[in-house]
Amino acid sequence: MAPTLIAGVGATDFGEHAGRTGRELFAEARSSALEESAVPPSDVDALYYGNYMGETAENQSHQAPLMAAGIGTTGLEATRVENACASGGYAVADGVRAIESGQADVVLVGGLERMTNLETGETTAALARAADELHEGRPGLTFPGAYALLADAYMDRFGGTREDLAHVAVKNHANAATNPNAQFREEIDVEDVLEAPAVADPLGLLDACPISDGAAAAVLVSRAYAERNELEAAVAITGSGRGTETLSLQERVDMTRTRAAESAAQAAYDRAGVDPGDVDVAEVHDCFTIAEVLALEALGLYEPGEAITAAREGETTADGEVPVNLSGGLKAKGHPVGATGVGQLVELTKLLAGTHPNADAVADAEVGVTHNAGGTVATAAVHVLEVQS
Amino acid sequence: MAPTLIAGVGATDFGEHAGRTGRELFAEARSSALEESAVPPSDVDALYYGNYMGETAENQSHQAPLMAAGIGTTGLEATRVENACASGGYAVADGVRAIESGQADVVLVGGLERMTNLETGETTAALARAADELHEGRPGLTFPGAYALLADAYMDRFGGTREDLAHVAVKNHANAATNPNAQFREEIDVEDVLEAPAVADPLGLLDACPISDGAAAAVLVSRAYAERNELEAAVAITGSGRGTETLSLQERVDMTRTRAAESAAQAAYDRAGVDPGDVDVAEVHDCFTIAEVLALEALGLYEPGEAITAAREGETTADGEVPVNLSGGLKAKGHPVGATGVGQLVELTKLLAGTHPNADAVADAEVGVTHNAGGTVATAAVHVLEVQS
Numbered sequence: 001m002a003p004t005l006i007a008g009v010g011a012t013d014f015g016e017h018a019g020r021t022g023r024e025l026f027a028e029a030r031s032s033a034l035e036e037s038a039v040p041p042s043d044v045d046a047l048y049y050g051n052y053m054g055e056t057a058e059n060q061s062h063q064a065p066l067m068a069a070g071i072g073t074t075g076l077e078a079t080r081v082e083n084a085c086a087s088g089g090y091a092v093a094d095g096v097r098a099i100e101s102g103q104a105d106v107v108l109v110g111g112l113e114r115m116t117n118l119e120t121g122e123t124t125a126a127l128a129r130a131a132d133e134l135h136e137g138r139p140g141l142t143f144p145g146a147y148a149l150l151a152d153a154y155m156d157r158f159g160g161t162r163e164d165l166a167h168v169a170v171k172n173h174a175n176a177a178t179n180p181n182a183q184f185r186e187e188i189d190v191e192d193v194l195e196a197p198a199v200a201d202p203l204g205l206l207d208a209c210p211i212s213d214g215a216a217a218a219v220l221v222s223r224a225y226a227e228r229n230e231l232e233a234a235v236a237i238t239g240s241g242r243g244t245e246t247l248s249l250q251e252r253v254d255m256t257r258t259r260a261a262e263s264a265a266q267a268a269y270d271r272a273g274v275d276p277g278d279v280d281v282a283e284v285h286d287c288f289t290i291a292e293v294l295a296l297e298a299l300g301l302y303e304p305g306e307a308i309t310a311a312r313e314g315e316t317t318a319d320g321e322v323p324v325n326l327s328g329g330l331k332a333k334g335h336p337v338g339a340t341g342v343g344q345l346v347e348l349t350k351l352l353a354g355t356h357p358n359a360d361a362v363a364d365a366e367v368g369v370t371h372n373a374g375g376t377v378a379t380a381a382v383h384v385l386e387v388q389s
Numbered sequence: 390m391a392p393t394l395i396a397g398v399g400a401t402d403f404g405e406h407a408g409r410t411g412r413e414l415f416a417e418a419r420s421s422a423l424e425e426s427a428v429p430p431s432d433v434d435a436l437y438y439g440n441y442m443g444e445t446a447e448n449q450s451h452q453a454p455l456m457a458a459g460i461g462t463t464g465l466e467a468t469r470v471e472n473a474c475a476s477g478g479y480a481v482a483d484g485v486r487a488i489e490s491g492q493a494d495v496v497l498v499g500g501l502e503r504m505t506n507l508e509t510g511e512t513t514a515a516l517a518r519a520a521d522e523l524h525e526g527r528p529g530l531t532f533p534g535a536y537a538l539l540a541d542a543y544m545d546r547f548g549g550t551r552e553d554l555a556h557v558a559v560k561n562h563a564n565a566a567t568n569p570n571a572q573f574r575e576e577i578d579v580e581d582v583l584e585a586p587a588v589a590d591p592l593g594l595l596d597a598c599p600i601s602d603g604a605a606a607a608v609l610v611s612r613a614y615a616e617r618n619e620l621e622a623a624v625a626i627t628g629s630g631r632g633t634e635t636l637s638l639q640e641r642v643d644m645t646r647t648r649a650a651e652s653a654a655q656a657a658y659d660r661a662g663v664d665p666g667d668v669d670v671a672e673v674h675d676c677f678t679i680a681e682v683l684a685l686e687a688l689g690l691y692e693p694g695e696a697i698t699a700a701r702e703g704e705t706t707a708d709g710e711v712p713v714n715l716s717g718g719l720k721a722k723g724h725p726v727g728a729t730g731v732g733q734l735v736e737l738t739k740l741l742a743g744t745h746p747n748a749d750a751v752a753d754a755e756v757g758v759t760h761n762a763g764g765t766v767a768t769a770a771v772h773v774l775e776v777q778s
Contacts, residue, residue, distance in 0.1 A: 022524070046631075055518055056446050059526060062473035065649075065767040066636045075652045076565070076715045077631035078768065079479050080471045084451035090468050094483060102488035129444055130451040242435075242466035261455075263464045283608040350619060378454040379467065 002223040003386070004099045007106075007248070008037025009346040014214035014334030015183040016116045020216075022051075022058050026067045026112045029215035029339075033108070034071075039233060040176035044219075047078040047102035048094040050111035051338035056126040057114045061291030067110065084130035085287065086332035086363035087111060087241075087382030088216070088341025091222030096240040096383075105225035110147050110217035113336035123211050127337075130375045132248035144208060144288070146249060146376045148200035153255040155202070158305035161291075166193035167311035168289040169206050169331055175318060176328025178357050179347075183212055183334035193289075207289040212334035216342035218349070234353040238347075239274070239384035241267025247378045252284035256305075258377035261298030264370070265382045269300075270368075276300030279322060281351055285373040286329040286379075291368045295371045296324065316336050318361040321342035322324070326351055326358045341372035341381060347375040352387050392625035393488045396495075397426025403603035403723030404572040405505045411440075411447050411604075415456045418604035419727075422497070425461075426608035427620060430460045433608075434493035436467040439476030439500035440727035445515040446503045462496040472691045473519035474676065475501060475568065476559040477605070477730025478631075478761025478770030484609050485629040485772075494614035499606035500732070503724035505760040512600050517728075519636035521765045533597060535765045537639060542644040545589070547694035549682075551591050555582035556700035558595050558677040558720055564707060565717025567746050568736075570600055570724035579638070582678075596678040601723035605731035607738070610777035624732075625743040628663070628773035630656025638766045638777070645694075647655040647766035650687030654771045658689075659775035660755075665689030668711060669754035670740055672733040674762040674769075675718040684760045685713065688771070702706070707750040715740055715747040730761035730770060741776050 024288060035041035047068045054060045068078035068287055081091045088111035095109035115123050128142045134148065140183035151165065170190055174180035188206060196204040207251050226233055243263030246252055252259075276299060284295035301322060310316045316324035327333045330340060347378025348368045350356035362368075368385045399421025401414050417535060423430055436457045443449045470480045477500035477663055484498035488657045517531045517697035517764050518707065540554065566572035577595060587594040603610060615622055632652030635641055641648075658664060673688070675681035685696035690711060699705045705713035716736035718752035737757045751757075757774045 023523075047633075052450065053444070055515075059518055060522040061441065061471060061515075062636065062764050062767065064472055065633045065763070066521065068633050069635050071642070073635060074632075074648055075656075076633050076651075077482075078472075079483065079631070082450060082469045082471050083453055083467075093466075094468070097486060097490050097492060100492065101486050103489065126450075127445075129448055132455065133447060133449040134412075175623040175768060242468070243463075244436075244454045244457050244465050244467040245463060247451065248460050248736060249402070251458070259463055264466075267464075374454070376449055378451065 003238045004096045004220050005223060005233035006237060006349050007039055007219055007221045007231055007233050007237045008033045008219040009349045010036060011181060011216035011343055011346045012214050014212045017213040022112050022114050023066055025215040026110060027070050029217040030108065030110060033217040039106055039219050043106045044071050044076060044108050046092040046107045047076065047177060048097050048107065048109050049080050050341060051080055052082060052084060052087050052113055052128045057118055058336050068362065077281050082377045084374035086338050086341060086372045086373050086381050087338045092345055092383060093240045093242050094122050094343060096237050099220055100221050101343055105222045107220045108140050108217060109220060109342055111339035111341060112215040113338040114213050115211045115336060116213050135250055137247040142373040144200040144203060147290055148203045149249060150255055150376060151202050154290060154328060157256050158308060160201050160308035163190060163206060164312050165289040166190045166243050168286060168292045169193045170324050171317050172286060172329040172331040173313050174348050175326050175358060176332035179333060182328040182332055183210055184332040203288055206343030209287045209330040209335040209371055212336040214334060214339045216338035216339045217345050218342060218345050234388060235349045235385050237383050238386045239259045239268035239272025241265060241382045243380050245378050247375060249376055258294045258298045261295060261373060262382035264297045264380040265375035266319060266361045268384050270380040273368055276382055277365045279369050280360045282322060282324045283327060283348045284324060284371040286325060286331045299369060299371055318358065326361055344370040344372060348385055373389040390625045392608050393485045394615050394622035395607055395624045395626065395738050396428055396610045396613060396620055396622050397608040398691045398738045399425060400570060400735045401603050401724055401730055402570045402603035405599045406602040410453055411501050411503050415499060416459050417604040419459065419497065419499060419678050422606040422608050428608050430496055431707060432495045433460050433465060433497050435487050435496045437496065437498050438469050439479040439480035439730060441471060441473060441476050441502055446507055449512060451765050472768045473763035474726050475730060475761045475763030475768045475770050476727045478547040479520035481486045481730060481772060482629045482631050482770050483627055483733055488609055488611050489638065489727045496609045498609060498731055499605060499729060500728035501604040501648060503602050504600045504725060505602050512660045517643055524637040524639055525648045532587040533592060536677040536679055537592045538638060539661040540591050543679060547697060551583060552579060553697050553701045554678040555579045557675060557681045558582045560700050560706050560773060561675060561714050561718040563718040564715050565721030568722060571621035571721055572599055573716040573721040575598045592677055598676045598719040598724040601725040603723060603725035605728045607731060607734050607737050624771050624774050625777050627775045628661025629770045630654060632769050634729055634767050636764060639766055647687045649766050650684060650760060650769035653769040656687045657771040657773050663756055663773055667756045668758050670751045671711060671713045671736045672716060672758040673713060673760040675714055675720045676724060688758060688760055701707060707747065712750050715750055731757040733761060737774055741774055
């Protein structure tokens with residue numbers, strides 16, 4: 001299977017965009033990606049678009065044709081994908097599939113979320129709809145509580161402390177400090193994290209990602225199209241995988257592992273023909289500090305029970321062997337839900353292409369991986385990216 | 390490209406299902422399709438699932454993993470597609486693509502909507518979110534009004550009367566009368582339609598489809614999988630197409646044509662290698678009587694301006710040359726939004742396989758087409774089905 005080339009990427013800053021509509025934000029990301037790609041908009045065959053809560057935040061369902069309209073083509077197909085916080089990663093996966101099926105030469109993948117225009121309580125309620133309404137939502141479990149349960153289960157089995165988790169937040173803030181697109185660009189220290197107000201024990205406010213607005217987009221093209229049109233593409237998606245687990249935590253056999261992400265990673269590695277040992281850099285779904293720990297183990301970068309030490313020992317910092325979330329991650333770059341999975345692709349592409357402000361940390365990197373999760377990792381999408389020689 | 394075989398189909402009755410949850414309804418459809426297919430649930434590689442308003446009706450986003458959980462496989466991928474009333478048809482199209490890409494051998498495609506648990510005003514408001522919030526929703530346009538504008542534009546250009554449109558409703562009720570899965574199983578006459586309360590002039594209450602609950606599912610398999618497992622499949626999807634147009638009516642060049650459906654039909658016919666003249670039977674998106682007229686023209690079964698006479702002249706009745714909506718259509722079979730596009734596939738498969746109660750009308754049919762539309766046809770998905778010899 002010929003790889004799917006990434007011809008261009010674009011995104012808005014992640015953060016608060018009061019007064020800008022979703023269509024404005026997405027248009028900025030889309031235009032930026034198309035411009036970088038040098039692909040004429042009329043060549044776009046399809047849009048796969050991730051959005052989580054447009055019904056609630058903008059009173060707007062059926063957003064795919066709205067976001068496609070600006071591309072300037074009428075034959076285009078446009079599909080909205082909603083898989084909670086993995087909506088963007090699943091949109092990318094469907095875009096790759098459209099190209100690999102031979103049915104499309106050029107696919108725009110994108111995502112958007114507007115969240116800050118709602119009151120925080122409304123946003124929390126909207127996010128809670130991504131959990132199992134019957135078994136979790138109705139009894140009152142929201143995501144900080146759900147991830148606190150995952151942290152409890154993990155530390156109960158494998159050990160580890162709140163301080164260990166705090167190092168994840170400290171690292172990701174440090175990375176975001178030099179990323180101008182990030183929402184939080186100030187460094188923090190372990191004391192800050194430990195002294196922050198508790199959200200759901202053992203997690204505090206600085207263990208959690210923020211509420212964000214933002215949009216991201218990427219232009220994917222087939223190798224044949226790139227050759228015909230003499231396009232340059234420094235980076236390709238060589239593996240794409242998805243997985244699923246029960247939506248509710250109570251139905252899971254083991255709360256210390258995220259099997260949806262394990263399945264997704266295995267599928268992506270198999271398609272790319274790489275092993276976890278080949279991975280040089282990763283962007284993973286750190287909606288809470290514990291989520292990054294679980295992600296690194298699901299990706300096979302660490303054995304079960306061992307990733308808790310990775311941030312503390314500095315193994316995943318910019319200077320570490322496999323830098324993780326050089327963008328700042330969801331934790332500090334921000335988490336506009338439907339855009340996040342595509343945003344990871346945007347950031348990792350720039351890191352591998354050498355155009356990211358933090359790219360010096362991975363100057364020799366050849367293989368990178370993105371990991372995007374929905375809910376308490378009931379859904380996951382993993383992509384392997386490789387530098388094209 | 391080898392066709393995608395339909396190994397099994399299943400659906401709930403469409404209508405009011407008070408007191409049954411979405412997961413219960415979908416489980417019924419899913420189990421029924423899997424049972425008919427004889428495919429072991431553990432062989433399912435992927436679920437593509439259409440749902441429009443789960444956030445509003447059930448306080449439940451992120452439904453794909455919830456609906457996948459009952460299949461009994463953990464490696465499965467599951468993706469929710471939301472393209473308004475075309476969510477189901479787009480889910481089918483993504484399922485076909487997954488198989489044609491070679492990445493999946495068995496895909497469950499499905500859709501669900503629960504609507505009757507809300508007050509009618511809430512449902513109308515939720516449906517209105519599928520229109521352009523800025524240009525249509527906020528000024529107060531809901532879908533009966535939008536389709537009335539389409540009817541006005543059509544009749545202004547091509548002529549035709551409310552009585553002509555009434556024949557569409559009369560025909561589809563007559564077809565539904567012998568379909569035990571239909572919501573409205575009583576025949577009506579032209580006078581009933583003309584004397585029904587006005588909804589949005591020129592459309593009355595009996596020009597409109599009902600509000601419905603329901604679920605539908607189909608098991609799609611690759612030919613290679615079917616041969617390895619000695620599966621029988623009487624019907625295949627030989628062409629799949631999607632199209633898009635501007636979400637708002639005011640941005641369109643011509644309100645008497647539905648270009649998203651024209652694009653989708655052309656793509657589906659091209660892939661199948663058939664022409665409109667080859668079509669023996671069709672299930673089309675008749676959310677309002679005018680919508681069936683527009684659909685028949687977009688599918689190329691009639692020239693622009695000519696389909697208004699089709700129902701009046703009896704050309705599309707069960708006894709006509711190309712029967713349309715033998716199931717009863719959205720109009721009388723019901724329209725549980727996210728399930729509708731998959732429900733069309735279920736009905737047409739049974740019609741072509743000879744297992745539908747109305748199949749005698751198309752005993753010699755070899756080629757059928759489904760047409761599923763979102764909003765005022767801002768999105769459309771068209772599928773060509775062919776009997777396998």
